[in-house]
Amino acid sequence: MSESASKDSPEQAEFRQYCRTWLASNRPGDPPVRLPLSALEIMTTEQMAYLQAWQQAAYDAGLVGCDYPSEVGGGGRSDCQRVANEEMMAARTPYFPNIIGLGMAAPTVLHHGQPELKQRLLPRLFSGEDIWCQGFSEPGAGSDLASVQTFAERKGDKWVINGHKVWTSLAHFAQWMILLLRTDKSHKYDGLSYFVVPISSELGKSVTVKPLIKITGETGFNEVIFDNLEVDDGYRLDELGKGWQVAMTTLLHERGAGELQTPRAGGLKGKGSHASTSGNLVELARNTERDGRPAAEDPLFRDRIMQQLICETGLAQNQRRARVPDLLDHPMRLLLQNKLLASEISQDTSALALEVAGASASLYLGDDKAPAGGQWNLAHMNSYGMTIAAGTSEVQRNILGERVLGLAKSK
Amino acid sequence: MKQPDNFGFGEEAALLKASARKFFNEKLPTSTLHALVAADHRPERGSECLWDPELWRQMVDLGWTMLAVPESAGGVGMPAVAVAGLAEELGRAAFPCPLLGTINASYVLAACGSGGEQALAEIAQGRAASLAVTNEQGSWAPGDTGVTDSAGKLTGTAWYVQDARKADRLLVSARSDAGIALYWVASDATGVTLHADTILDLTRDQAHVSFDNVAAVQVCSNGLAALSEALPAIWTILAADMVGAAEWQLQTTVEYVGTRQQFDHPLGFFQAVKHPLVNVMLQIDRAKSLVYNAACAIDNEPERAVQYAHMAKASASDTAAFASGRSVQLHGGIGFTWECFVHLYFKRQKHSQMLFGDAAWHRARLADIVIGPVPQAAA
Numbered sequence: 001m002s003e004s005a006s007k008d009s010p011e012q013a014e015f016r017q018y019c020r021t022w023l024a025s026n027r028p029g030d031p032p033v034r035l036p037l038s039a040l041e042i043m044t045t046e047q048m049a050y051l052q053a054w055q056q057a058a059y060d061a062g063l064v065g066c067d068y069p070s071e072v073g074g075g076g077r078s079d080c081q082r083v084a085n086e087e088m089m090a091a092r093t094p095y096f097p098n099i100i101g102l103g104m105a106a107p108t109v110l111h112h113g114q115p116e117l118k119q120r121l122l123p124r125l126f127s128g129e130d131i132w133c134q135g136f137s138e139p140g141a142g143s144d145l146a147s148v149q150t151f152a153e154r155k156g157d158k159w160v161i162n163g164h165k166v167w168t169s170l171a172h173f174a175q176w177m178i179l180l181l182r183t184d185k186s187h188k189y190d191g192l193s194y195f196v197v198p199i200s201s202e203l204g205k206s207v208t209v210k211p212l213i214k215i216t217g218e219t220g221f222n223e224v225i226f227d228n229l230e231v232d233d234g235y236r237l238d239e240l241g242k243g244w245q246v247a248m249t250t251l252l253h254e255r256g257a258g259e260l261q262t263p264r265a266g267g268l269k270g271k272g273s274h275a276s277t278s279g280n281l282v283e284l285a286r287n288t289e290r291d292g293r294p295a296a297e298d299p300l301f302r303d304r305i306m307q308q309l310i311c312e313t314g315l316a317q318n319q320r321r322a323r324v325p326d327l328l329d330h331p332m333r334l335l336l337q338n339k340l341l342a343s344e345i346s347q348d349t350s351a352l353a354l355e356v357a358g359a360s361a362s363l364y365l366g367d368d369k370a371p372a373g374g375q376w377n378l379a380h381m382n383s384y385g386m387t388i389a390a391g392t393s394e395v396q397r398n399i400l401g402e403r404v405l406g407l408a409k410s411k
Numbered sequence: 412m413k414q415p416d417n418f419g420f421g422e423e424a425a426l427l428k429a430s431a432r433k434f435f436n437e438k439l440p441t442s443t444l445h446a447l448v449a450a451d452h453r454p455e456r457g458s459e460c461l462w463d464p465e466l467w468r469q470m471v472d473l474g475w476t477m478l479a480v481p482e483s484a485g486g487v488g489m490p491a492v493a494v495a496g497l498a499e500e501l502g503r504a505a506f507p508c509p510l511l512g513t514i515n516a517s518y519v520l521a522a523c524g525s526g527g528e529q530a531l532a533e534i535a536q537g538r539a540a541s542l543a544v545t546n547e548q549g550s551w552a553p554g555d556t557g558v559t560d561s562a563g564k565l566t567g568t569a570w571y572v573q574d575a576r577k578a579d580r581l582l583v584s585a586r587s588d589a590g591i592a593l594y595w596v597a598s599d600a601t602g603v604t605l606h607a608d609t610i611l612d613l614t615r616d617q618a619h620v621s622f623d624n625v626a627a628v629q630v631c632s633n634g635l636a637a638l639s640e641a642l643p644a645i646w647t648i649l650a651a652d653m654v655g656a657a658e659w660q661l662q663t664t665v666e667y668v669g670t671r672q673q674f675d676h677p678l679g680f681f682q683a684v685k686h687p688l689v690n691v692m693l694q695i696d697r698a699k700s701l702v703y704n705a706a707c708a709i710d711n712e713p714e715r716a717v718q719y720a721h722m723a724k725a726s727a728s729d730t731a732a733f734a735s736g737r738s739v740q741l742h743g744g745i746g747f748t749w750e751c752f753v754h755l756y757f758k759r760q761k762h763s764q765m766l767f768g769d770a771a772w773h774r775a776r777l778a779d780i781v782i783g784p785v786p787q788a789a790a
Binding site for chain 1: 416417418420424425428658661665668669676677679680681682684685686688689690693696697698699700701703704719722725726771774775777781782783785786
């Protein structure tokens with residue numbers, strides 16, 4: 001951290017000191033409940049209440065929305081969210097629950113919303129009072145996102161929305177949704193529009209939220225069904241038929257390549273939480289006996305664990321090199337690799353852990369003999385969520401091949 | 412972390428890299444390189460030493476051989492990240508010359524203390540050098556040498572000497588009564604014989620060098636320490652060369668699959684072609700980031716340099732293998748011919764892959780550091 005601090009502008013240096021002081025006395029105590037690995041897996045109202053209280057406190061202190069204009073509830077600072085994030089990570093605070101709001105809805109609303117709408121929505125988004133979810137994918141529109149069929153029909157100055165969204169994380173807690181839909185069935189891309197719509201206030205009326213059970217047995221995401229939801233035209237973010245361009249703003253930020261830093265906090269580990277890192281893998285290999293000696297002494301496992309360590313270190317160094325223009329061949333080349341690499345490395349590391357674990361890899365959550373309490377199995381299964389969500393690895397490779405290498409667009 | 416955010420890759424380093432790319436592009440475009448080194452396709456060609464000594468003289472005049480020579484010895488003393496930038500461009504051009512060997516010798520000599528100063532001064536004056544430090548088994552462990560020093564005279568054979576016939580001086584490791592020591596020998600000195608190896612790589616030459624009672628200047632009595640100190644830089648600079656060569660392989664193949672049409676589309680339209688090329692890019696970027704991280708550690712965080720350099724060379728070796736295979740395969744039939752330029756890089760990368768340790772060798776050393784050595788079984 002000291003070395004990041006040495007590059008601070010005067011504004012950043014002063015703000016860093018402020019964050020550090022505030023966090024020293026205001027970092028929340030240990031959570032009363034087990035926290036999942038990320039906000040997307042929040043299941044209970046107790047978890048949500050604890051995390052919302054933390055986000056509200058951090059917002060009140062000025063650590064959330066730092067670089068957004070003050071008229072929309074932001075801090076009006078310049079390149080300071082990064083500083084706040086570094087200090088919150090260093091202080092090992094909990095993460096923020098309104099991850100979709102902060103990471104995707106806020107930059108999209110800021111860029112494309114009308115002034116009154118921004119002033120109304122963004123302060124409550126930053127504080128975490130309003131939780132946001134994302135209505136993009138549908139049963140018939142996954143990787144081919146632009147084929148969404150949810151339809152809004154014009155009725156005076158209102159729109160009437162019908163359709164079916166899936167994989168909607170946090171919808172069961174959400175007050176608001178960013179919604180990609182169709183206002184014209186005759187044009188694929190040019191028929192799309194982009195809305196913000198209320199969710200919780202319409203439940204049991206025109207909106208239904210049904211939990212989906214994941215491969216792990218956990219809940220976390222949902223189906224959302226719209227049955228004649230009526231909204232004002234003021235909730236539309238795009239110039240009619242330009243919804244795809246608005247969605248691109250969202251997706252760029254979702255994949256970490258947008259220009260606005262997402263407020264990020266974290267590091268505080270709830271009971272029994274666990275990450276798929278090569279460090280944890282080495283620990284497992286030291287503590288697992290295979291053929292009468294620790295797996296950490298087996299040359300094949302050693303080689304493969306080192307491969308994972310090298311991939312992990314390479315990704316961290318990519319993120320560092322992405323900020324050194326003289327060492328970049330193309331401005332987006334490293335940024336567009338982030339999500340693909342992070343998800344695949346985590347998948348491979350957890351898969352290797354299960355091989356190292358041998359027979360004990362059969363044991364799952366709840367078995368007291370399971371390595372890391374069964375979390376490696378859980379992490380490995382969850383890793384497929386990461387290689388599928390937000391553009392599958394296959395779609396990511398298309399994007400990289402087309403946008404960075406300039407190869408012809410695949411169908 | 413003591414490393415600067417930008418790897419310490421400053422303005423001077425960026426200028427050096429850009430001017431090196433321009434120099435290689437202008438002086439030795441790939442078609443000229445092919446005409447220079449690949450006119451003869453017979454295997455015997457592999458024992459020849461084909462290069463352009465005039466271009467090398469221009470490189471010496473540009474000061475590139477002095478970059479890794481400390482200022483105190485009359486050199487420029489540029490940081491390792493800057494040298495890595497130059498090596499990346501050298502690899503992108505697959506340029507035949509003794510630059511890597513000369514830089515390697517500079518790093519070892521700089522670790523020799525006062526004994527190395529005279530030799531470094533000769534490098535600063537434009538002498539090209541090569542390391543003669545490997546035994547017949549091709550061991551990359553420092554100190555495994557086939558040469559011995561008895562009463563100040565060298566006898567034996569050093570193997571796998573790179574660009575031996577382009578070098579004016581050899582830095583030889585030999586076993587003496589006091590352990591492994593290092594010696595500075597003119598490659599045309601009495602009793603030194605260069606036996607050309609027949610190699611696959613057309614952009615290098617290689618020899619085993621026999622010493623018959625050769626009078627030599629000892630530059631360092633603790634050769635093991637000096638070699639060990641210099642090895643991270645040697646691995647990293649070679650890895651940088653391989654990253655540059657892999658980027659050439661990627662861009663050349665991307666260009667080809669954008670032009671060649673089959674089934675009414677350019678080949679790059681098909682995901683069976685597109686995705687492997689993206690995978691090549693992912694590997695190159697990983698290796699490149701690890702190279703600059705290792706170089707920056709050499710400059711700023713020497714206690715982490717060994718482990719980061721192991722990562723860089725392991726990653727570069729895997730990248731070289733993968734990029735080479737895909738560059739030939741995705742060129743299809745033409746890629747299988749001598750006239751297509753990809754074979755030049757394929758062969759250079761195959762050579763670089765094992766040079767100074769292949770990927771598995773580096774990962775095994777890395778595991779010894781990160782996990783700890785494997786206890787020897789009780790007898």
